[in-house]
Amino acid sequence: MGKPFLTMEDLKMCFSLCCSVYGIGSLGMPGNFARAGFWYASAALFVMAAINIYSTVCISKVMLEAPKHVRTFGDLGEFVLGTWGRWLVTIPHMITCILVPIAFLVLGGTLLTTLFPASFEPETWII
Incomplete structure (x- = not known):
């Protein structure tokens, strides 16, 4: 029998991803408006x-x-543009994966200071 399509770990991952994405967006949206x-x-x-x-x-x-072996963004870039396509997709993807959490920490720290002015300094929230 094959592996199940959707396991409990998949659901936990989806829940965690939705909470992080929607949480950051809902914190920043009132300030943006x-x-x-x-x-x-x-x-x-x-x-x-x-x-x-x-x-x-x-x-x-x-x-x-795309053929069945194309499963990741890097594979997709290679399918479309060859070896250069893989690099053109993978490098920005890696940079995004590294810099977005840093930006969330900085922006989240700034927003939390605004939401809770009598709490910690902005540096405390960021660190």
Whole structure:
């Protein structure tokens, strides 16, 4: 019998990922709307959502045409552009995986100081 498609570990991972993504977004959204104004922030939110949906559709179409051995972003880049494509996809992906958690710590520390002014200094939240 084959391995199950969706296990409890997969569900835990999905829950953790959703909590981290939605948590950071919900912390920053009120400040973004306050600084940009309702109409500009709503338009920016709509444009970002449209770009994300379009890129997801494009990647899905390419994955439907790709051979079965294409499973990662690096494989996808190699399928589309050869060896250079793998590097053009893998390097920014690695940089994003390294820098996004750092940015979350810095921005989260800044937002937490604003939300809880009588608590710790910004450096304490960041570290």
